[in-house]
Amino acid sequence: MAAATGYPYPDPPDEGKWSVCIHCGMCLDACPTYQEEKLEHQSPRGRVYLIKAAGEGRIGLDEGLYDPVFQCLDCRACETACPSGVQVGALIEEARGQLHQAMPPRGWKGMVSRLFLRHIFPKPERLHFLGKLLRFYQRSGLQAAARKLGLLSLLPDHLRGMEAVLPEIPEAPSRKRLPKVSPARGERRYRVALLTGCVMDVVYGGINEATVRVLTRNGCDVVIPERQRCCGALQVHAGDRETAKELARQNIDAFLDAGVDRVIVNAAGCGSAMQEYGELLAGDPEYREKAARLAGMVQDVASFLDEIGYEPPSGRVNGTVTYHEACHLAHGQRVRQQPRKLLKSIPGLTLVEMPDAARCCGSAGVYNLTHPDMAGRLLERKVDDIPEGVDYVAMGNPGCMLQIAMGIHERGGRERVVHTVELLDEAYRREGMPEEEVAAAVEAPARGVSEPRDEGLIEELIRLLGKDAVLFRKEDLLAYECDAYTLEKAQPRAVVFPKDTEETAEVVRLLNRMKIPFIPRGAGTGLSGGATPRGGEVIISLARMNRLLSVDLPNRIAVVQPGYINLHLTQAVSDRGYYYAPDPSSQQACTIGGNVGENAGGAHCLKYGVTTNHVLGIKVVLPDGEVAELGGLPDTPGYDLVGLFVGSEGTMGIVTEITVRLMKKPEGVRTVLALFDRVEDASEAVSDIIAAGILPAALEMMDTLAIEAVEKGTFPVGYPRDVEAVLLVEVDGVEAGLEEQIRRIVDVCRKHRVREVRPAASEEERARWWANRKTAFGAVGTLSPDYLVQDGVIPRSRLPEVLARVAEIGKEKGVRIANVFHAGDGNLHPLILFDSRVPGKTERAIQAGSAILKVCVDVGGSITGEHGVGLEKREEMKYLLTEEELEVQTAVREVFNPEDLCNPGKMLPRPARCAEVKKHAKDQDSGG
Known part of the structure; x- marks a missing residue:
């Protein structure tokens, strides 16, 4: 689309970009x-509106546009x-290009701007010389003298704050310390280039070195192109824009000539800028195609590692970390979960989510220098959001690091x-470190994660089980990274x-000796993440332990x-008149061992109970x-240890044999179908069927969406x-009484x-239903x-009320919710529908799920009926239990699993959330 005529200079804002904005707000x-x-003109839609007005000639290129x-x-x-996908950032940058030419910076600010942006940052040798001056200032005594004499008071507040937290400048920039090519450790998988950057190169060179170590550890040759320049983002x-274009051309030549698969960037703003080279040089016929090609090769280091399937570290970094989402990483590159996954995979490190993690810290390139007041206000809000007591604040951008470090310093x-990659690098470097050295690294070590890896682990496992019973190649492990909770x-x-109890015990003894955590897994059909790794555990799959060992029908x-x-057991005894009662919806795929771990139920648990009633x-x-061996054939006296293990989600041990109760098939079965125009009527019918003294088997x-x-x-x-509702009611028992029960059910409906x-x-029709x-x-x-x-x-009596609230939550969070549930015992299964490809939808779905569980607890219910807590609902345990009750649960687990090696991190909230749990308990006591 042709550019509007209100902009006289080349490269104007494109009408096609602002016309998409519908001003919705x-x-x-x-x-x-x-x-x-x-202020409306300080809002995105207000700025787009003004840019459009200038393009239409309704306002000039003056202060009225410049300031917003x-x-x-x-x-x-x-x-x-934005629901319409307006490219606000591109419009802002194009408008700035016009204003830069119409109103070039003047005075001392203009001089400083030109000095740094045109004559220092684009010239590596000058930037490196500036680094030497800063290092001399730090190490010669000048810094101490300036602070002692109060000379820093002459600086603006923001510069004074930055001076206080400026890291010690290395003797040489990272690009001079790093080899031109760092070879991959082990088999080479990729050849990549690293953008060393400007600030990252001179001030945070250690991060570049850590990045190279992490990449080579994961099979990458890392090239440092000599001719690379500043990315042009500043x-x-x-x-x-003209200086930025010239820098882009130099980088395009340097990186394309390097013969690499990807260009890795560890600075959010730089990565975003390079990914936009194609748009920046769209009007350059010589570089247009090359710019687009390079832009497609640029990738953030966390995103790249996640994509290629990096090797989880086994070295521990004890402590807690929170993650700040750098703007140009989260919004510019849409990299949000990958850094969190890296952090979660580090043994000993607990990730505590920062409220509003994507809130801008106020750094934004040179924004904290040009607009220190606004930057300071935003920084205050960001520091307020840092969870209390964390050891690390991780992020992926040097400007954010300097800004947030300043805010933390000012608060004491x-x-x-x-940087996120520093923690991953540290975990790799600590592999093999004695535990006492790791424990001394921070005050509050986390538990239940991998100790230093023994390089002979795979060989030992193969020795115990044989090579056909051990998977260790990345491509083979990929399918085990989650269960049905994805x-x-x-x-x-x-x-x-393993194929039996003896082999399972041998594997567990080996892993216990090496202090490597392990996870039992059945069919992977669990819906709460109970068999999902956090990274670095050994999964003990029980899939090959799939035999029916004995059947004693007389007993x-x-x-x-x-x-x-599960279903195979009923099929094995059905022709002789018996069946196994627990019947989860996934019974044709789920295993009885998994049912034991989660205490699964099913459609017929209303009358026949859940798994624990049949073990x-x-x-x-x-x-x-x-x-x-716990329980068994006789009625064992003493504590019910079987009941303790059923529903423990694999956190107390690995069940290798199960003795179950079989049921005699009922003489007759009848199923009724009822269709209701109002879900409230169906809910009330459920309560009245039970109140009438009828005990249905199911x-x-x-509801409507589930029916669809x-x-x-x-x-x-x-x-x-x-x-609005389909109701299935099933009764079973002696034939003589079934027709009367059916008549009464029909009357209630x-x-x-x-x-x-x-x-x-x-x-046949019943089977179809x-x-x-x-x-x-x-x-x-x-x-x-x-x-x-x-x-x-x-409680069944609260069904209409809770279903109405579930619908409200769906509307509040912007997600559709289908309801499928065991109405007889009040076990809800709201299915929250979303598209994870749409930014924010996953988070909204999770928020909706948590809100629904809170409603369940508030009306006198629980957070789980049969799916278990796992990873998914562990933080929601605080809705149900006080801090003291959680401590008791932890103490019980530690009797059997004192080192938290068996399925670590499941069921109970993370230690970092204790303060939240305590607050919840206090609120409960005060009636809040």
């Missing part, structure tokens, strides 16, 4: 300057919030500001497949290995490798799309304005690419 809440000032455009942080938060930010804080993922160190007992499929005994390998409900999903799925049955109610006409219901979870894939299922439990 969705950007207002995201804009830091608008939130501080509440240069007051912008160019943080790009508005772009993340120049673009200041409006000097002790938090250490680090929102958290990390790669294990290895996966092993109605069977003994199975943990990998035996008589277990054989278990404890975390130290000892084998224990009482299941689906199953009707689009593999097993449609022809439900009307306009009903009619009392509550049912549209249609009838029993199944045949066993149940196949339809049991595929509901999977069928939501017809509606949404991603879903999150919750598992709260509520």
